Amino acid sequence: MKIVADGFEFFFEGAKDVFIFDEKDPKKSTFHGAPMKGVDIVAVFPDQYIFIEIKDYTAEADQYDEAKAADTAELMAVCDKRKWLKNYLKYKFRDTYLYRHAEDKVDKEIHYLCLLTFDNALCSTMAKSLRKELPVGRNRRWVRELAKSCHVLNVVQWNKNFPKWQVAVV
Numbered sequence: 001m002k003i004v005a006d007g008f009e010f011f012f013e014g015a016k017d018v019f020i021f022d023e024k025d026p027k028k029s030t031f032h033g034a035p036m037k038g039v040d041i042v043a044v045f046p047d048q049y050i051f052i053e054i055k056d057y058t059a060e061a062d063q064y065d066e067a068k069a070a071d072t073a074e075l076m077a078v079c080d081k082r083k084w085l086k087n088y089l090k091y092k093f094r095d096t097y098l099y100r101h102a103e104d105k106v107d108k109e110i111h112y113l114c115l116l117t118f119d120n121a122l123c124s125t126m127a128k129s130l131r132k133e134l135p136v137g138r139n140r141r142w143v144r145e146l147a148k149s150c151h152v153l154n155v156v157q158w159n160k161n162f163p164k165w166q167v168a169v170v
Helices: 072-102 120-133 157-162
Strands: 002-005 008-011 017-020 042-046 046-057 109-116 148-152 167-169
Touching: 002 017, 008 157, 046 072, 046 148, 072 109, 072 120, 109 120, 109 157, 120 148, 120 157
Parallel strands: 046 109, 109 148
Antiparallel strands: 002 008, 008 167, 017 042, 042 046
């Protein structure tokens, strides 16, 4: 299955369904209308759901990189921006989970994939930070885990790690 969203084209081999989850058109069946956030895409497979959030920060990537900060004030600004982004990505997942729970569609493993236009190091840093707060895996008291996994990847990493789910810039 193929879908185009936010300047990227995705191919999901083996998917049963793929759709824009954060639908803006109230006439479409995937429109939610509630004041919560939602990930950009949901891909449905026989044994799992893939929640996908896309953020193209090509022009602003340096604003999220500590190494580019010239002084303490800029470093603090970078840290604030990264914290904001981590929280934004976290709440996108959590609200989507709540929507899907209300739809009774959290009956399979859920994997959260964030496609960001950052370099590898920045993607890795963001992934570590995000995984701490989702949380990923099962809490000792839970019957069900919220997310089986969480990945923050750029296009090259995505295509390397998920060869059956290729993405391309359109």
